[in-house]
Amino acid sequence: MKKKIVLFASVTIALAACQTAPKEDYSWIKKSLDVASAQLKLSAEEVESTGRLPRSIRTGYDMEFLCRQLERDSLTFKDSLRAQPSKEELGNRRLSNVYDWTSGFFPGSLWYAYELTGNDTLKSQAVYYTNLLNPVRYYKGTHDLGFMINCSYGNAERLAPNDTIAAVMKETADNLCGRFNESIGCIRSWDFGTWNFPVIIDNMMNLDLLFNVSKATGDNKYKDVAIKHAVTTMKHHFRPDYTSWHVISYNNDGTVERKQTHQGKNDDSSWARGQAWAVYGYTSCYREVNDTTFLNFAVNIADMIMERVKTEDAIPYWDYDAPVTAETPRDVSAASVTAAAFLELSTMVPDGKKYFDYAEKILKSLSSDAYLAKVGENQGFILMHSVGSLPNGSEIDTPLNYADYYYLEALKRYMDLKKLKIEHGELKVIG
């Protein structure tokens, strides 16, 4: 008995020695996690009865402002403009159904917040909102299946796996592979529009679902599709300076039909979120495939981003080629995606510190009052000031659920690298 008490005491002392209060000031992380948890819980409660998911806040647009940002005449783009929100909608939460491309981000944010804080309410809410997406397993109409299911069910599989989750992941990956064209070497992105076979740079983000299902099932066919897609995209989607076009449409023989933008300033501009999707996507490919071609490509894109983003706080304007004036909106979503990617990339190269430092700068900016919401404000979203699609007049300078998701993912990666953990409500250094 005495022996047992002594053993218990020494284990307790050893554990205490392993968990210390951090020497650096990480109060910004604690504050961000407190805000994130409170905002997510609030949204989850408020939205639950609708069976829908929080996406953004409805904003309107001013035609003159759009013309100035696009440096175009209204006649050249007025057909693509979305309807202005009604008076009742303006400033209120925009909800989406489960087939919207953003449906996985809210449940995914709840999973990350649960993982980072250990809070059980967040876990129950994550389970509830993830289950809403179950019918997506039968959907074949978009490449966004990867975003939708990997961010929701993918995180559920990591944190609370069961057979249903695995089945949803596999069925969705099968449907995503069904959009792959062998002669073109890509997964088709969209089924709308006049393009023959449109592929957008965002599609690189859908590959993680395929990598995960390959690992879970032991079947390499998913991974093979992902690799072929990444290789074809590397060939056609990038300019010599490593900036990316948004949309490449292919002819049936795999030659390029058109190079365009849908959400950027113009076809040859560098849309900020597109560059972020690109660096994230190739970093993931290197993690999964260990081929240095992908790593070198990710490094070149990352260096281009650091070269091109000239804002003091490292939060990019919505398009790198937008005219910079006092009214030019920044895109926080591009910044959070970049931070998440850079933190992972920082672990893969000998001079990774420069990517880590850049990501840390982004995270500190996002965690400041300039971007982080106050609890109870911002319609329950965590971050302010993103841009969805400026040329469509949609979601300009507003919160976006994917900005929140990748912010939490980046915080998780940052905390893992710094060995930080929340224990009993306190931020501790582990190890």
Ligand code: GLY
């Ligand atoms: N995948 C759509 C976007 O980035 O807006």
